Amino acid sequence: MMYPDRQDFESPSQAGKRAHIAMPVEILKRSAELHAAAVSCMSGSAPTDHPRVISAYQCSLMSVEHAAGAIALLTIGMPNAAMALFRPQFETLIRGVWLLEAADEKWVRQYHEPPSEESSRAADMAPGVKLMFDELLKLEDPRVKGIVVHLDEYRAQSLRALSSLTHGGMHPMSRSGTGYPMTLVDNVVRCANGLVCYAAQMAALISTDAEANMVLVGGLHQDFRDCLPGMMDTA
Structure with a gap:
């Protein structure tokens, strides 16, 4: 599908700065391939029949x-809209871990209720990221603790910036004029890809054949090392 010519809705000064918004094509291509492979793994990871697991x-x-x-x-070429999705990516993953491991049964049931006025009111009172982490960090089970600690480190390093990007803060406002540096885009995308692997791992671990599905997830780490955190090009 052809995207509309940006000249149709840009001022001349914005059009002149378009070069600053050029995206690193190779990592975007590899990321899309990773996401497709992750979804393929997850589609084959049938979850066990339990409300927490399904959530x-x-x-x-x-x-x-x-x-x-x-x-x-x-x-x-829509970086502001793209950046706004990385925080919900992270929060949705955390909510999944919380519903699986730490949420009160009433919340697990609530997340399976059909949409209604009552469920909308309940959603307004649902725990936010801080409370979910507070509950998850209390868990001593080593099966859970490792991933929670890693995700908490990500929260500490990135959540404030992600919030600004999501809610139209100063950061995206300034970037609208100057564009996003390649290094910033590269770093954010790699971190997002790491979270995709965590999501695939969670789906595998709660599936009816965790051992076989974890082998497939391990393949993601091997096949897509070039677009995951810590594997930046040295060229």
Whole structure:
């Protein structure tokens, strides 16, 4: 599909700065391939029939969907809209871990209720990221603790910036004029790809054949090392 000529809705000064918004094509291409491979893995990871597990599985799929949407938007030159999706990608993944491991049963049931006025009121009172982490960090189970600590480190390093990008703060406002540096886009995309792998891992671990599905997730790490955190080109 052809995207409309940006000249149709840009001022001349904005058009002159368009070069600053050029996206790193190769990592976007590889990221899209990673996301497709992750969804393929997750589609084959049938979740066990339990409300907590089904909630976590749905959250993992939604998290990857946010990441895939962000990559699609970056590819067509809409970085502000793309950046706004990385926080919900992260929060949806955290909510899945929380619903699986730490949420009170009333919340697990609530997330399975059909939309209604009552469920809308309940949604307004649902725990936010801080409270979910507070509850998750209390868990001593080593099966859970490792991933929660890693995700908490990501929160500490990135959440404030992601919030600004999501809610139209100063950061995206300034970038609208000057564009996003390649290094920033590269870093954000790699971190998002790491979260995609976490989502695929969660889906595998809660599936009816966790061992076989974790082998497939391990393949994601090997096949897409070039677009994951810590693997930046040295060229």
